[in-house]
Amino acid sequence: MHISSVTSRKSLQRILGSSRSYLGAYNVTGRFLSNGPKFAVKAKRSDLTVLSASAVVALAVFQYKEYSRTKLELSAEETTTTLLNWSGTHVVQVDNNRYWEPETVQEVEDIVRSCHKRGQPVRPIGSALSPNGIAFHQNGMMSMANLDRILQVDVKNQRVTAQAGARVSQVVDALRPYHLTLPNLASIAEQQMGGFIQVGAHGTGRSIAPVDHYVTEIKLVTPAKGTITLTKDDGELFELAKVGLGCLGVVVEVTMECVPAHRLVEHTFVLTREEAVTRLQELLTEHKHMRYMWIPYTDSVVVVTNDPEDQVKEIPKLKKISxxxxxxxxxxxxxxxxxxxxxxxxxxxxxxxxxxxxxxxxxxxxxxxxxxxxxxxxxxxxxxxRSEGYQVRPSDELLQFDCGGQQWVWEVCFPTGTQEKSSGNDMDFMTELLAGIEREEIPAHSPIEQRWSASSSSLMSPAYGPKDGLHSWVGIINYLPSEDEGQRRDISELFTGRYCNLMRNVGQAVSATSHWAKLERPKSMWQLVDTQLFLQTRFPLRLFNEARDIYDPKNILGNDLLNLVVGKPGTK
Structure with a gap:
């Protein structure tokens, strides 16, 4: 059995460069070390070589448990590929004859055409960063890792076109010589561009929409209608396809708006809960980016703000703490x-x-x-x-942050007034959630992260809404800090049970809906029915499934989770 992430062997060889010979005889483990991503190559003997290079940063975030392929393992005896998501919460095993790693758009077209003819599932997968394994399908998957070219940087119109398998960090690096960058980033930049938009990734900032909003053109390889290119001129179909969950076609190219590259001044400080509530409107209004990190069972809320350097008059000098x-x-x-x-x-x-x-x-x-x-x-x-202070760095560096190790996480999004003024239900939500945690004595790990965004124009985005709309995103977390299977099982039961049930109940009053990459399979029939009914009121599922019926009538791009919660192609 071959244990891997979604990065192909060929991609690994390309990234490792001169170290490619290690792949056959060494166990390779990617992990975060204290001073940044590194890539450890462990020999079958006891020696350990650590390679520190930007060329292998992508591998670190995939959290490989093992990547061992000896010459014997490369023989015909190896018949399956096992994929693990970054959070370490979902795993899938796929027969190798149902796992594809195309290198060109033509190969994608050939694979999709063949699978459509046979009714063979072929779920597209990016970097496997989604906590819920939304891209997994045990009966057939297609890795987009090899389609990773940056196709064009349009400096005049401030746009970039990249293949779907290009990592966000690659795109940012490609834009740097042109003094451009992406409008916003999620917490990490190792997503592939296809998955980045298809699940509706977001950053923070009251006037900044989720990343899918900034897509201007998207190329899809569809099972029934071949390869199509969509723009704003295509109306509803374009707005559906931007956050299409991989169900309307395999995304092969994305064109996205850019903004001038800029440096940000980041300020980190701590408020009390009362101060966080009373100062919310001030902080949202005065800062381009702002997020809260609530620490359960304490009266501490970590605040992180980011503003363009040229808009900050003076950076206070604080006493430096060792x-x-x-x-x-x-x-x-x-x-x-x-x-x-x-x-x-x-x-x-x-x-x-x-x-x-x-x-x-x-x-x-x-x-x-x-x-x-x-x-x-x-x-x-x-x-x-003790870590309060300022730092100044390029925007693409500061808008990323350490998400911690393997973990269970659930994030919800809900409308909370307008960009001009929050309705206050974002603070009501947090007050009730924290009170529930303390009342029920839930061992809630830190932090509970709260971010804000403007509305997205994408119909399937959790933040879809009026142009002046404001949305709050809240994520709870429990880490999986060891490899002890019993401990991991107990944490999983607690998180997916009592903890998520609490946030689900608190969220009902504000119509909170899950981030698509963090929506887990309902644990009971009643929970499933509630989820289905709620999603039908929150999203245009009939329109979405009608489009799926046109472009993927045999449902080869869906999977069990999506079939369960949003329905199958043609579902009314």
Whole structure:
């Protein structure tokens, strides 16, 4: 069996360059280290070589558990490919004769045509970053990783055209020499462009829409109608296809608006809950980008704002706090808790562990113990208080941030007034959610992230709405901090059960709908019925499924999750 991410072997060889010979005889593991993404190549002996290079950054985020292919494994005995999503929450095994890695649009067309004729599923997959594994289908998948060319940078009209398999970070790098960048980024930039728009990824900023809104042209290979190119002139079909969930056709090319490259001034500081509520409108209005990170069981809300450097008159000079002082709350807690272990942590051993890794290590001790989680959250709150300050960097660097390790996450979106003025239900939502967590003593890990966006013009976007609309996005999280299967199972049960049920109940009053990449399969028949009825009121599913019936009548592009919650092609 071949265990892999969605990056093809050929893509791995291209990225690794001179290290390609390692692929046959070495186990390759991608992970985040304390000072950024690195790629570790572990020999079958005990030696370990760490390659630190931007060329392999994509591999780090895929969180490979293993990529081992010896010459023997490359024989005919290897018949399946196993794919794991970045969160480590979903896995799928596909027969190799039903897993394709095309390198050209022509090959995509040939594969889709053949599969349509036979009724063979062929779900397109990007970087497998979606927490719910929305691109997975055990009966057939097509990796877009090899279609990764940047086709055109139109400086005059400020647009870029890229193949669907190009990573967002590649596009940003290609735009840099032209002093352009993308209008916004999600929390990470290793998505492929196709998946980036198809699931409605978003950043934060009251006047900035989700990324799909900025698409001006999209090329799809459809099962029934061949290859089509859509623009705004195509009306409803174009607006459906931008967030098409991979169901209307295989996206092969995307053209998106760009903006002039710029540097941002980022300010990180901590407010109390009351201050976060009372200052919300001020912060939304005064800053181009703004997000909250609520820390459960504490009176701390981390605020991160970003503004163009040329619009910031003066950057206050703050007293610089050393890294030892910043990390002391977390390191001291770990030293205390590991003191009686056979091999306890030491001050020296903790020096090389970054924030995300250290939080994971602390939580792994007792991730569902309410007292322990409270202590971890309190230590994190103190870390952020000691990390207050400013930094100035290019926008594409600051709009990305560390999402932590493997995790369960669920994010919802709901309308909250206009860009001119929030209706206040965003703060009501958070107040009720936090109260519910504390009342039910849910071991909620930190943070609960809250972001805002303008409306999207895409009909299937969770943020679809009037042009002046404002939408809030709230994401809850529980990390999977160890490889202990029993522990991971217990965390999964808690998160997908009590925790998600709480947010679902809180969200009913504001018509909160799930981010498409984070919508999990309903756990009961009643929950399924509720989900189906709600989505029918929130999205134009009849129109969407009518379009699917035209372009994919045999439903070779869908999967079990989407068939369940949005219906099949032609569903009324």
């Amino acid at each position: 890294e030892d002082e910043r990390f002391a709350p977390l390191r001291d807690l770990m030293l205390e808790l590991s003191n009686e272990w056979p091999e306890p942590y030491t001050k020296e051993s903790l020096q090389s562990i970054g924030f995300g890794e250290l939080r994971d290590a602390l939580l792994a001790i007792d991730p569902l113990g309410i007292k322990h989680v409270k202590r971890c959250n309190e230590a994190e709150a103190e870390f952020w208080k």
